[in-house]
Amino acid sequence: MIAATGIGWRIGGARILEEISLEVGAGELLGIIGPNGAGKSSLVNILSGVTRPTQGRVTLKDEDVTRLSSTRRARQGLARSFQTSALFDGLSARENVRLAIQAAGAAPFSPFRAASGTGAETIELLLARVRMPGKGETMARDLSHGDRRKLELAMALASQPSVLLLDEPMAGVSAEDVDGLTEIIGEVRDSGVAVAMVEHHMHVVLGLADRVAVLHHGQLLAIGSPSEVTSDDRVQQAYLGEAL
Numbered sequence: 001m002i003a004a005t006g007i008g009w010r011i012g013g014a015r016i017l018e019e020i021s022l023e024v025g026a027g028e029l030l031g032i033i034g035p036n037g038a039g040k041s042s043l044v045n046i047l048s049g050v051t052r053p054t055q056g057r058v059t060l061k062d063e064d065v066t067r068l069s070s071t072r073r074a075r076q077g078l079a080r081s082f083q084t085s086a087l088f089d090g091l092s093a094r095e096n097v098r099l100a101i102q103a104a105g106a107a108p109f110s111p112f113r114a115a116s117g118t119g120a121e122t123i124e125l126l127l128a129r130v131r132m133p134g135k136g137e138t139m140a141r142d143l144s145h146g147d148r149r150k151l152e153l154a155m156a157l158a159s160q161p162s163v164l165l166l167d168e169p170m171a172g173v174s175a176e177d178v179d180g181l182t183e184i185i186g187e188v189r190d191s192g193v194a195v196a197m198v199e200h201h202m203h204v205v206l207g208l209a210d211r212v213a214v215l216h217h218g219q220l221l222a223i224g225s226p227s228e229v230t231s232d233d234r235v236q237q238a239y240l241g242e243a244l
C-alpha cells in the first residue's frame with residue numbers, strides 16, 4: 001500500500017537517513033522503533049510528504065508520490081498524526097472532527113449538516129470508533145490526554161484513509177489509555193488500513209505489530225516479526241541496557 005525504496009535524507013551535511021527500504025500492506029501494522037534520534041520521525045515525514053528525501057522514492061498504491069506534497073498524498077488516501085497535538089482547543093470534540101472531515105473533502109461545508117444528515121452521523125461514528133461516544137460536546141481543552149490522542153485518531157480517520165502513519169500516538173498517556181488506544185489502532189488495522197506506527201512503548205509495538213522495523217543511526221538495522229527483531233543480535237546491541 002505504501003513503500004519506501006532506497007530512502008536517504010541529508011540536511012546541512014548531516015546524513016539523517018540512509019538506504020531505507022520498507023513497505024506496509026493493507027491490513028498490516030508496521031511498528032517503527034529505534035533509540036532517540038534514530039530517524040523515525042524523519043522517516044514518517046518523508047512517507048507523508050512533509051519532507052522530501054534526497055535519495056530514493058516513496059510509492060503509494062504503486063504510484064510514485066515522492067514529489068507530491070502531503071496535501072496531494074492525503075487526497076490519495078494517506079493520513080497521519082503528529083507527535084504534537086493538532087487539536088483546536090477552543091472547539092468541541094465534535095467540531096474538531098467536523099473540521100477534519102471538511103479538510104479531507106469528504107463532506108463539503110454545509111451549515112445544514114450540523115443538525116442532520118451524513119455529516120453528523122459520520123462524526124458520531126468516528127467518535128464511537130475511538131471510544132468517545134458522548135464526549136462530542138466536550139471542549140478539546142477539557143479532554144484528558146488520552147482522549148485528546150483518541151480524538152486525533154478520529155480526525156486522522158475522517159478522510160477514510162487506506163494508509164495511516166502514527167508518530168508516537170501513545171506518548172504521555174496513562175496505562176489505561178495505552179490499552180484503549182492499542183485496541184483502537186488494532187481495529188483500524190483489522191479494517192484493512194495499512195498502519196505504520198512509531199512508538200516508544202515497546203510492549204505495545206511488540207504485541208500489536210505484524211512486523212517491526214528497527215532504525216539505528218539512520219539505518220534500517222532489522223525488519224521482521226516481533227520475535228525475529230527482538231532476537232536479533234544487532235538490535236539487542238542497539239538497545240543495550242534497555243528491556244526489549
Ligand SMILES: Nc1ncnc2c1ncn2[C@@H]1O[C@H](COP(=O)(O)OP(=O)(O)OP(=O)(O)O)[C@@H](O)[C@H]1O
Binds near residue numbers: 012016036037040043
Ligand atoms: N530539520 C532538521 N535539520 C537538521 N537535523 C534534523 C532535522 N530533523 C531531524 N534532524 C536530526 O535527525 C536525527 C533524527 O531525528 P528524528 O527526529 O527523525 O529521530 P527520532 O528517531 O524520531 O527521535 P525521537 O525518538 O527522539 O523522536 C536527529 O539527530 C535530529 O537532530
